[in-house]
Amino acid sequence: MLVPMKEILVEAKKGKYGVGAFNVYNLETIDVMFSVFDETNSPGILLAGGPDIAHVAAIVKSYTEKYRHIPVALILDHGRDYESAVRAVRAGFSAVMFDGSALPYEENVRITKEVTRLAHTVGISAEAELGHVGQGATDAKEDRKKFFTRPEEAARFVEETGVDALAVAIGTAHGLYKTGSPELDLELLQKLVDAVDIPLVLHGGSDTPLEQIQAAVKIGIQKINIGTDVRMAYLKGLKEAIAENPDAIDPRVFLKKAKAYMKAEAIKKIDAFGSRDRI
Ligand SMILES: [Zn+2]
Numbered sequence: 001m002l003v004p005m006k007e008i009l010v011e012a013k014k015g016k017y018g019v020g021a022f023n024v025y026n027l028e029t030i031d032v033m034f035s036v037f038d039e040t041n042s043p044g045i046l047l048a049g050g051p052d053i054a055h056v057a058a059i060v061k062s063y064t065e066k067y068r069h070i071p072v073a074l075i076l077d078h079g080r081d082y083e084s085a086v087r088a089v090r091a092g093f094s095a096v097m098f099d100g101s102a103l104p105y106e107e108n109v110r111i112t113k114e115v116t117r118l119a120h121t122v123g124i125s126a127e128a129e130l131g132h133v134g135q136g137a138t139d140a141k142e143d144r145k146k147f148f149t150r151p152e153e154a155a156r157f158v159e160e161t162g163v164d165a166l167a168v169a170i171g172t173a174h175g176l177y178k179t180g181s182p183e184l185d186l187e188l189l190q191k192l193v194d195a196v197d198i199p200l201v202l203h204g205g206s207d208t209p210l211e212q213i214q215a216a217v218k219i220g221i222q223k224i225n226i227g228t229d230v231r232m233a234y235l236k237g238l239k240e241a242i243a244e245n246p247d248a249i250d251p252r253v254f255l256k257k258a259k260a261y262m263k264a265e266a267i268k269k270i271d272a273f274g275s276r277d278r279i
Helices: 003-015 027-042 053-066 083-091 105-121 141-147 151-160 186-193 210-219 228-244 249-271
Strands: 019-023 043-048 072-079 095-100 126-128 166-169 199-204 221-226
Touching: 003 019, 003 072, 003 126, 003 166, 003 221, 019 228, 019 249, 027 043, 027 053, 027 141, 027 228, 027 249, 043 053, 053 072, 053 083, 072 083, 083 105, 083 166, 083 186, 095 105, 105 126, 105 151, 105 186, 126 151, 151 186, 186 210, 186 249, 210 221, 210 249, 221 228, 221 249, 228 249
Parallel strands: 019 043, 019 221, 043 072, 072 095, 095 126, 126 166, 166 199, 199 221
Antiparallel strands: none
């Protein structure tokens, strides 16, 4: 069943576990994720963005009708403006993220507030980002610290915007890390947990040691975004299957292995984050 993301995250906060949020792109990746949620008996969050969000939403909707017993949220990832949020609402998403983390504070507050109001008007959830989670491939580890989320500012931001979940910058980055494993600032995370009541989100969860994420979940992260790791598993399976079956002409021969690899990777994350058997 498609549910507002807040419902899943509030339960996770109460139960002190993390829920993986996985990027999906097409029928196959959506099919994989629903079989993962079903098999692990875990609530699920799916991330989508880009020009084909209406297509993704339509496929997700048909799966949520089939798997009525699984609470699943579909969130627009890194929406750039108010208009993107409107498009996601129209497509049928159950949450929208507005990423104003590169904007001046007041501007981030202003648009987050509008997006949150829109989301709440139609009964869905809103996520925002304060501080800035950059790119692992281009940002040096030391530079990342300049953009860490400040606890007092986070408290004020949540109060001013009424947002349902907050993405915080505590040391992760999107994609793969060029300068070795990240080191999460868990002391800062504790201060953020003390400063705000709403669920907290960790972007850039791929290529991050699972023990570090588990430590963050223990302190108070409820949503962990995973894009690169499941995408790479899918592509690895696809490449291997093409190499192994050079003469095959049925695409399903290749997709089988791609889906199996992605499934194994997603299950590994779910078990590490602790959302198995939480339905
Ligand atoms: Zn992100």
